[in-house]
Amino acid sequence: MRWVVLLAPLFLLAACSPAGKGAPGPDLGVILAEDPAPSLSDYGLFADMASGAPAPGVLPYDLINPLFTDHAAKHRFVFVPDGQAAAYRETDVFDFPVGSVLVKTFAFAPDMRAPEEGQWRVETRLLLHKAGGWAAYPYIWNAAQTEAVYSPAGQRLGIETISPDGETLELRYAVPNQNQCKTCHQAGKDIAPIGPKVRHLAHKDQLTRWEAAGILSGVPEDVEGEPYAFDPSAPLDLRARAWLDVNCAHCHKADGSASNSGLWLASAETGQARIGILKHPVAAGRGSGGLKQVIVPGDPDASILLYRMASTEPGVAMPELGRSVTDPHSLALIREWIAAMETE
Amino acid sequence: MTIRLRALGGAAILLTLAACSPATSDKPAAINELPAPLSAEGDFGATLQAALIAAKPGETIVLPEGTFQLADGLSLDVDGVTLRGAGQEKTILDFTGQEGAGEGLLVTSDDVTLMDFAVRNTKGDGIKSKGADQIIYRYLTVEWTGGPDENNGAYGVYPVESKNVLVENVTVRAASDAGIYVGQSDNIIVRNSVVEYNVAGIEIENSMNADVYGNIARNNTGGILVFDLPDLPVTGGNSTRIFDNEIGSNNTRNFAPAGNIVASVPSGTGVIVMANQNVHVFDNKFDDNRSAHVLIMSYSLPFTDERYNPLPRDLVLRDNFYGAGGNDPQGDLAPLAAALGGTLPAIVWDGVARWGEGAAQDVNLAVLEGPEVGFISFGLGKYPIDPATMAPSPERPQATPAAEPAAIVLPHADR
Numbered sequence: 001m002r003w004v005v006l007l008a009p010l011f012l013l014a015a016c017s018p019a020g021k022g023a024p025g026p027d028l029g030v031i032l033a034e035d036p037a038p039s040l041s042d043y044g045l046f047a048d049m050a051s052g053a054p055a056p057g058v059l060p061y062d063l064i065n066p067l068f069t070d071h072a073a074k075h076r077f078v079f080v081p082d083g084q085a086a087a088y089r090e091t092d093v094f095d096f097p098v099g100s101v102l103v104k105t106f107a108f109a110p111d112m113r114a115p116e117e118g119q120w121r122v123e124t125r126l127l128l129h130k131a132g133g134w135a136a137y138p139y140i141w142n143a144a145q146t147e148a149v150y151s152p153a154g155q156r157l158g159i160e161t162i163s164p165d166g167e168t169l170e171l172r173y174a175v176p177n178q179n180q181c182k183t184c185h186q187a188g189k190d191i192a193p194i195g196p197k198v199r200h201l202a203h204k205d206q207l208t209r210w211e212a213a214g215i216l217s218g219v220p221e222d223v224e225g226e227p228y229a230f231d232p233s234a235p236l237d238l239r240a241r242a243w244l245d246v247n248c249a250h251c252h253k254a255d256g257s258a259s260n261s262g263l264w265l266a267s268a269e270t271g272q273a274r275i276g277i278l279k280h281p282v283a284a285g286r287g288s289g290g291l292k293q294v295i296v297p298g299d300p301d302a303s304i305l306l307y308r309m310a311s312t313e314p315g316v317a318m319p320e321l322g323r324s325v326t327d328p329h330s331l332a333l334i335r336e337w338i339a340a341m342e343t344e
Numbered sequence: 345m346t347i348r349l350r351a352l353g354g355a356a357i358l359l360t361l362a363a364c365s366p367a368t369s370d371k372p373a374a375i376n377e378l379p380a381p382l383s384a385e386g387d388f389g390a391t392l393q394a395a396l397i398a399a400k401p402g403e404t405i406v407l408p409e410g411t412f413q414l415a416d417g418l419s420l421d422v423d424g425v426t427l428r429g430a431g432q433e434k435t436i437l438d439f440t441g442q443e444g445a446g447e448g449l450l451v452t453s454d455d456v457t458l459m460d461f462a463v464r465n466t467k468g469d470g471i472k473s474k475g476a477d478q479i480i481y482r483y484l485t486v487e488w489t490g491g492p493d494e495n496n497g498a499y500g501v502y503p504v505e506s507k508n509v510l511v512e513n514v515t516v517r518a519a520s521d522a523g524i525y526v527g528q529s530d531n532i533i534v535r536n537s538v539v540e541y542n543v544a545g546i547e548i549e550n551s552m553n554a555d556v557y558g559n560i561a562r563n564n565t566g567g568i569l570v571f572d573l574p575d576l577p578v579t580g581g582n583s584t585r586i587f588d589n590e591i592g593s594n595n596t597r598n599f600a601p602a603g604n605i606v607a608s609v610p611s612g613t614g615v616i617v618m619a620n621q622n623v624h625v626f627d628n629k630f631d632d633n634r635s636a637h638v639l640i641m642s643y644s645l646p647f648t649d650e651r652y653n654p655l656p657r658d659l660v661l662r663d664n665f666y667g668a669g670g671n672d673p674q675g676d677l678a679p680l681a682a683a684l685g686g687t688l689p690a691i692v693w694d695g696v697a698r699w700g701e702g703a704a705q706d707v708n709l710a711v712l713e714g715p716e717v718g719f720i721s722f723g724l725g726k727y728p729i730d731p732a733t734m735a736p737s738p739e740r741p742q743a744t745p746a747a748e749p750a751a752i753v754l755p756h757a758d759r
Contacts (some may be wrong), residue, residue, distance in 0.1 A: 057578060096572045116710050152394060152398070153393045153394040153397065153418075154393070156415065156416065156443060156444070171428035172443055172684050174416070174443075174444050177397065177419070177448075179396070179397060179420070179421045180445075181394075181421035181450075183419070189475075192753070257474070259577055260474065260503065260527060260528050260577065260578075261576075262577055264578040272648070273575045273648055273649070275577075278646070279575055280573075280605065280645060280675075281603055282527075282576060282605070283498060283499065283502075283521070283525075283527070284498070284603060285468065285473055285497060285498025285499070285520055285521050285604065286495055286496070286497070286498065286520060286602065287468075287470075287498075288495060288601045288602065288603030288604055289603070290602040290603060291600065291602070291603050292602060304603065313440050313467065314417075314443060314444050314445060314446070314467040314468060315446060315468030315469075316467075316468075320444070320446040320468075321444065324444075339642060
């Protein structure tokens with residue numbers, strides 16, 4: 001109840017001067033503040049909270065291959081402070097200037113075969129590039145869909161929906177807590193974005209639009225992204241590696257949360273044991289499922305990688321966070337990839 | 345009488361003072377007084393996780409007494425925080441209904457102290473700390489209350505990729521891999537702890553500079569393991585001392601899920617040294633381990649890691665007490681023992697001294713026990729091993745005992 005009382009005056013203020021500081025658009029003071037703002041609207045990232053329309057200077061974008069998170073629809077936006085631009089990088093995340101924000105809203109519809117019909121927003125995650133580095137904050141939307149509130153402890157929500165394949169789902173959807181944000185966004189001791197790399201962004205003239213908006217500089221000619229993982233016309237190996245990169249490599253990398261496993265799954269990794277081929281697990285516990293190697297070429301059912309992707313049991317399921325159901329399309333892709341590997 | 349009078353007199357004076365200056369009486373004089381415990385009302389998991397996120401460096405979070413059901417894994421990422429319960433038997437975090445996360449509690453910050461509470465029935469590991477330097481695990485219990493089971497979590501206490509690790513006075517029961525597992529870490533003490541009914545009691549893996557002493561490792565599948573594995577970011581484990589431990593009756597069946605390296609540990613082993621270098625085992629008491637009290641072996645699976653040496657080197661065994669054992673060898677040791685009459689002596693070495701096309705190495709295994717202590721080498725010679733080439737010998741290898749590493753000093757141990 002106290003929240004409501006406190007928030008009400010803020011709303012009134014926001015209504016009086018929608019931009020917070022006189023100019024419409026994101027408020028750098030709030031973005032760069034040491035502590036998270038109590039409400040999502042405080043940042044000025046949205047012109048209209050109810051409709052979700054972004055403020056001027058906040059650009060929608062998408063990824064070629066998104067992380068699978070229980071079939072949630074995602075709405076991504078990027079903001080780079082006026083007059084500045086992110087610097088292009090060939091493999092790493094683009095070098096965003098301080099004050100940049102990456103916004104990702106997770107939403108569901110009653111039937112995900114028609115995701116725009118009756119869609120409601122569950123949570124919005126912000127990555128804010130502050131003076132001391134990136135910070136990650138979760139916000140949970142209210143029932144009226146007019147505001148989202150800073151929720152560092154996360155929440156588990158029961159959500160009923162129908163999957164894009166027509167399957168009825170009763171999700172135990174997990175809004176991550178603030179530490180869990182870092183589990184995936186870890187880069188050594190720091191937090192880093194995952195998505196905004198050329199290999200995930202370069203499609204549908206997206207980089208051209210970023211350049212035209214003045215938020216990205218130094219893009220070479222003819223850069224290409226990775227193939228869409230479920231485009232059967234693209235090479236299977238590239239598609240599977242692209243899928244693993246987006247869904248696994250944020251932890252399974254040298255400076256990620258799963259570094260100690262020695263299983264590193266970025267698409268640029270080349271070592272056979274490094275990506276799991278005939279590799280023995282080190283700390284899998286019951287996650288091994290009684291199987292002996294991470295990937296057994298030609299034998300998906302003997303491969304721990306697929307076993308853990310196919311599980312929803314905590315302690316077994318991979319990724320550990322962000323998924324309470326399995327994705328049949330992902331499983332089929334990785335199965336096909338392992339089955340097609342040459343055996344020695 | 346005198347004492348009682350004095351006590352009464354002191355109390356009277358204190359009361360008088362308090363009455364005279366009430367303003368100071370509600371400010372505790374003790375500097376180290378703990379903050380109030382977290383509220384046990386409402387959603388305790390959310391309360392605790394919020395406190396762990398909001399904590400400031402140097403803060404102590406006090407857990408109340410009671411048993412609390414946790415639906416999700418907890419995590420701490422703030423340096424210098426102490427998480428303290430009311431006691432190993434009094435504050436119990438129960439994860440029987442856990443819905444997510446790979447462990448009960450994950451610590452990713454430095455200078456953290458965890459003490460005086462218990463963690464039960466996590467779906468994955470119990471308490472994990474990764475990249476968490478100067479951590480202390482103290483007076484903790486981690487257990488799976490249904491006893492040994494393939495579906496139990498892998499590790500109980502699990503520090504990894506850390507520098508300066510102290511584990512003391514903890515109890516771990518029924519982990520399906522190792523009770524206390526220290527991996528890819530440097531400068532480590534594990535002491536005065538009890539590990540029982542785990543597959544491995546204590547395991548030091550791909551780590552450097554560890555002292556393991558004063559522990560009781562009983563009723564596990566294997567008591568204390570010192571391993572080095574290939575294809576991990578940190579390899580080349582070395583310099584571990586295992587001393588003053590009681591390592592007995594480690595005869596529990598191996599309930600590790602297949603695929604994990606400990607799934608090959610024969611039930612009934614006291615200490616296993618696999619690969620690794622400069623390991624000193626002394627002043628321990630071994631008793632009633634049915635396969636072998638000490639097993640010295642090479643890594644026996646295929647590997648491609650060019651940095652890796654699969655042989656144990658520079659081992660010193662001295663001044664240990666060996667009770668009965670080796671009477672009923674299990675697992676991979678059973679067929680080898682059968683060829684030798686069905687039993688094994690106290691100390692068993694696979695006899696592998698070279699691998700691949702390499703020449704034989706001077707593995708320098710110093711068995712400095714008295715002549716009454718049994719020893720056997722299977723004389724397998726070369727990795728990959730071929731049991732058909734077994735050439736058993738009771739003769740102890742020639743060795744120049746490796747210099748013992750200095751005692752581990754932890755800068756934070758008295759915190």
